[in-house]
Amino acid sequence: MSKKIVVITGSPRKSGNSFAMTEAFIQAAEAKGHQVTRFDAAMKNVGGCRACETCFKTGKACSFDDDFNTLAPAILEADAVVFTMPVYWYSIPAQIKGVIDKLFSLVVGGKDIAGKACALITCCEEDDLSVMDGVRIPLERSAALLKWHMAGEVLIPGVLNVGDIEKTDGCRQAAALADKI
Numbered sequence: 001m002s003k004k005i006v007v008i009t010g011s012p013r014k015s016g017n018s019f020a021m022t023e024a025f026i027q028a029a030e031a032k033g034h035q036v037t038r039f040d041a042a043m044k045n046v047g048g049c050r051a052c053e054t055c056f057k058t059g060k061a062c063s064f065d066d067d068f069n070t071l072a073p074a075i076l077e078a079d080a081v082v083f084t085m086p087v088y089w090y091s092i093p094a095q096i097k098g099v100i101d102k103l104f105s106l107v108v109g110g111k112d113i114a115g116k117a118c119a120l121i122t123c124c125e126e127d128d129l130s131v132m133d134g135v136r137i138p139l140e141r142s143a144a145l146l147k148w149h150m151a152g153e154v155l156i157p158g159v160l161n162v163g164d165i166e167k168t169d170g171c172r173q174a175a176a177l178a179d180k181i
């Protein structure tokens with residue numbers, strides 16, 4: 001069955017490792033007939049959550065209008081939300097953290113968002129898988145709180161420079177993730 005998938009990226013490197021995996025995922029998902037909406041957070045303007053709790057009261061998800069408000073309707077409609085990002089300082093890059101923080105608006109706004117699938121594609125320089133805990137654990141816990149189920153994770157260590165992902169099976173794993181959505 002064709003699904004609506006929102007893919008949210010967090011790297012500023014258009015030819016980078018997480019983008020290569022993102023593209024492999026999207027290609028595989030579209031080949032399966034899924035409808036993909038992509039949001040490259042690093043190329044958009046999304047601020048942090050101001051915790052004003054006026055979400056959706058002005059007709060938009062966030063009262064502090066930015067590009068999150070163009071993404072929110074797609075998330076509301078989506079069957080699956082896929083986050084892709086590198087590890088920055090053992091954590092989630094600032095570029096995508098604003099988007100994740102603004103998911104709060106869907107909760108405060110009382111939106112019916114339970115039951116979506118969620119997935120993660122991430123990578124880092126160091127060879128230790130636990131380096132990705134700072135991305136993986138917050139995402140898993142946030143998904144649980146939102147009542148989204150984790151459909152799959154692609155965690156690729158040992159990639160630093162543009163092109164390094166080609167020395168791993170990261171793109172193959174990202175393409176295979178499409179089978180789990």
Ligand SMILES: Cc1cc2nc3c(=O)[nH]c(=O)nc-3n(C[C@H](O)[C@H](O)[C@H](O)COP(=O)(O)O)c2cc1C
Nearest residue numbers: 011016017018086087088089090124125126159160
């Ligand atoms: C600001 C910054 C912080 C980073 N912090 C880490 C880190 O804490 N641990 C790590 O293993 N790699 C770290 N890296 C390396 C990236 O995770 C790695 O280069 C990754 O492949 C980049 O993915 P991209 O090509 O999709 O941007 C950092 C890179 C940058 C630019």
